[in-house]
Amino acid sequence: MSLAAAAAASGFIVFLLSVQVIQGQNGWGVTYTSTKICAVKGSTVEIHCRYTYPSRIYGRQITVEKTFWFTKMYQYRPLDLTTDPQYSGRVQYDCDKIRNNCTLRITDLRESDSAEYKFRFTTNQLTGYTGSPGVTLSVTGLQVSRSNNGLDCQISCVPDRPSFIWYKNGQKIQTEASSYYYLSNYNQEDSYSCAVKGYEDFPSPPTCADGQTCNRVTYTDRNICAFKGSSVDISCTYSIYKNHVESKFWFSPERKDQWQNPSQPADLSKDSQFAGRVQVIDTEGGHSTLRITDLRESDSAEYHFKFTTPSFEWRSSLPGTTLTVTALQVQVTRITVGQFVTLAELKCHSSCSPAGRLSYIWFNNKVKIRGEYRSSYKARFGLSDISCAIRGHEEFPSTSVYAPKLPSVSVSPSAEIVEGSSVTLTCSSDANPAAKYTWYKKTINPRPLSEGPQLVFSSIQSSDSGQYYCTAENELGRRTSNDFTMNVKYTPRVPSVSVSPSGKIMEGSSVTLTCSSDANPAAKYTWYMENQKVLQGSDGVYQFMSISSEDRGKYYCTSENQHGRINSSSIFIDVQYAPKLPSVSVSPSAEIVEGSSVTLTCSSDANPAANYTWYKEDEDSPKASGQIFTITDVRAEHSGNYYCEAKNSRGRHNSTFNPIIVSRSMKSVAAGSITAIFLAIIFVLAFLFIRRKRSWKQTPEPRQRPDDNAQANMGAVYDIPPAPRQTTPSEQQDDLCYASVSFSKNQEDPLYSNVRLNQPNRHREEEEDEDDVEYSVVNFKSAGAATESIQEEPAEDSSVLYSTVLKKPRV
Incomplete structure (x- = not known):
């Protein structure tokens, strides 16, 4: 056996000759990597080639339209291997029109696949080219034959220095051996098989050592492919050497993890996975068939047959039958996308297909399409649903192919x-x-x-x-798909606050505060003035229909939903208004004395702040400007009614009248009073002196002094004693005059002065007429009194100064 055969057995490309062969002329050509390939039965082989062609013919651009492999001619035309029933499901092309190469892959090789394989391509100019001669493929199997005292493993393709494996009664006994096996102990019951090392999946059939009857198992099929949902029969023949069978059953080594004893296989008919789906059919002549119904993809495995006799047990190292469960598939081989419809070329395919020429059934939306029995079909896709099945097995259709449904x-x-x-x-x-x-x-x-x-x-x-x-x-x-709305909920963002109107705010105008915040769900708003809640609502609007000065202050709002709460920054609402009624304060608030100073202060609630002007009643020109008006060195002419005017850009307002009354100071009054008294005394003394001088010229009469008790009672401070005189009979009492002058300084320190004039013509004191006495009382008040008062009874005021003046006798 050759190394090429060993490589083929594993599914790899097998090359017997590495010489490249080129056929072609005038730019047309096909190059094969090898011209001869030998492969083992049941394996996979790949055949490679590369092709060339001219870019133009008669000025026309050349493009390749179709590439394929063939071995036979049909109606004088090459038959594409993919349409040949003999290769159905076992052939695959891997072609690249850009690199101009193409590979043929054939799986599950059979001895009937031995043939010459050629590559052909056609162009858009109705021209084509075939690479001839092609590649010769030889498919062979291993055989064990008797040779003298041993066995010989024979193969038509022998590689250099091959290594073999030998099996006895289905059990591996020797590895890395030669193609010859020496029989040391001759036993007629034993059977032998061989395989190339590394490719144990493709051994030779068991052979009796003596060429006669022996214990052995031979499987009818090495590989079986079946459709999902269908049924399959896996068969074998077995022979027994002069014994009877004690037990026999089918099993799968791939399910050994479910055996109670991994070294002892379990009967498949007792496996719960196959319950109701497995049947073993035994016939005469040593035939056994395992039938599995309602196939599932999980049933894909290798199946073995085992039997025992009283002195023998068939082992399971040799490969059994490999089952592959698959479903038909619709493959898209070519597609043309239009504006409203898609045109596709489809192929009904399976990874393994039954042998023989097959016909197919196609379905559109589960409805059979009549007249379509080929493996390929061209369909228009919109809402179409295309599937296929093997004719006669419509109950096992492929899965449908279709454009996406609405997502x-x-x-x-x-x-x-x-x-x-x-x-x-x-x-x-x-x-x-x-x-x-x-x-x-x-x-x-x-x-x-x-x-x-x-x-x-x-x-x-x-x-x-x-x-x-x-x-x-x-x-x-x-x-x-239809649109999906993503609605992300989140806490309110920092609210923004706006004021309308945005300019200066006048008292009495309409003002609107608006709080807005990005939030989901929508936020609820609360307004605060100086941390006092004033409004709560969902629209965030706080409105003053007629704003007043009391509304002036800081405002802020909060935005809140179920996910959180946040405050806005503060804004100051500055309400402008005309001055209110000004108030005036006077300092000092007591009597304003001449020569002192007085301060008048005007204040008024106004926004913007008021400017102040001072006025005096009945005077047009202002006296001063500013909030404070100060008069220093007050005089009598400063007396009067004063008022202030408060004025800003919004209006003006005058205060009420504030009277200023100026009083003379105590020193001035006292000085004036003393001066007047001294002048009066001097005048009186002069008058008395003159009277007395006249009286001296007359006869003097004795004159009694006034009652000392009267003087004592009067408490005179200044007592001017009269000159001695005599009282005449004609002297009358009503000639006596009293002048009383009172100086009052806080109603203390009374001064009294009695002035009495001698009347020389008066003779009797008792004849004095009290009705002729006159009293004059002058009161001087240091508190600024500007008037004099005459009182009838000066004795009631201790501050009164009395002066008695004697009147001239009446004629």
Whole structure:
């Protein structure tokens, strides 16, 4: 056996000759990597080639339209291997029109596959070229034959220095041996097999050591492919040497993890996975068949047959029958996308297909399409649903191929979406082939956000709110989901505060404060003035229909929803108004004495602050400006009514009259009074002196002095004793005059002065007439009194100074 055969057994490319062969002329040609290949039965082989062609013919551009391999001619034309029933499901092309190469892959090789394989390509100019001669493939198997005292492992392709494995009664006995096995102990019951090391899956059939009857098991099929849902029969023949069978059953080594004792296989008919689906059919002549119904893809495995006799047990190192359960598939081989419809070329395919020429059934939306029995079909896709089945096995159709259905969008978590949380959007669509997904956010010019079925927000933000949609696309079409609205809830942002009107605010005008905040759900607002709640509502508007000066102050609002609360910054509402009635204060508030100073202060509530002007009643020109008006060195002419005017840009207002009364000072009054008294005394003394001088010229008469008690009672301070005189009979009492002068300084220190004139013509004192006496009382008040008062009874005032003046006798 050659190394090429060993490589083929493992599914690799096998080269017997590495010489490149080029056929062609005028730029046309095909190059094969090898011209001869030998491969082992049941293995996989690959045949490679590269082709060339001219770029133009008669000035026309040349392009390749079709490439294929063939071994036979059909109606004088090459028969594409993919349409040859003998190779159904076992042939695959891997061609690259850019690099101009193509590979033929044949699986599950059979001896009937031995042939010459050629490559052909056609162009758009109705021309083509075939690479001839092609590549000769030889498919062979291993055989064990008797040779003298041993066994020989024979193969038509022998590699250099091969290594073999030998099996006895199905059990591996020797590795890395030669192709010859020496029989040391001859036993007629034993059977032997061989395989190339590394490719144990392709051993020779068991052979009796003596060429006669022996214990052995031979499987009818090394590989079986069946459709999902169908039934399959796995068969073998077995022979027993002069014994009877004690037990026999089918098992799968791949399910040994479910055996109670891994070293002892378990009967497949007792496996719960196959309950009701497995049947063993034994016939005469040593035939056993394992039938499995309602096949599942999980049934794909290798199956073995085992029997025992009283002195023998068939082992299981040799490979059994490999079952592959598959479903038919519709493959898209070519597609043309139009504006409203997609045209696709389809092929009904399975990874393994039964041998023989097959015909197919095609379905559109589960309805059979009549007249279509080939493995390929051209279909128009919109809402179409295309599937296929092997004719006669319509109950086991392929899965359908179709453009994506309308995608649906789901969100996780499904509860309320809160800012900062993790959110996942999932797009799903029923499509075959499987759809590819793309996410978009709905904008004027949407751009892809991400690819894949999921759009993940690890920490979602309010800016992520909006409408999202996804597209699902496969080779057959593209669909767009409905819009999904992402509504992200979040705490209120810092509120903004506005004032309307935005200019100066006049008292009595209408003013509106508006609080607004970005929040989801919508926020509720509360207005505060100097930390005192004044309004709560959902619109955030606080309105003054007629604002007043009392409304002046700092305002702020709060924005709140179930996710949080936040305050705005403060604003100051400055209400402007005309001055209120001014108030005037006078300092000092007691009597204002001449020569002192007085301060008048005017104040008025006004915004903006008022300017002040001072006026005196009945005078047009202002006396002063400013809030404070001070008069220094007050005089009598400063007396009068004063008022102030408060004025700002909004208006003016006058205060009420404030009288200023100026009194003379105590020293001035006292000095004036004393001066007047002295002048009066001097005048009286002069008068008395003159009278007395006259009286001296007359006869003097004795004169009695006035009652000393009267003088004592009067408490005179100044007593001017009269000159001695005599009292005449004609002297009358009513000639006596009293002049009383009173100086009052805080009603203390009374001064009295009695002046009495001698009347020489008076003779009797008792004849004096009291009605002729006159009293004059003058009161001087140091508190600024400007008037004199005459009193009838001066004795009641201790501050009165009395002066008695004697009148001239009446004639």
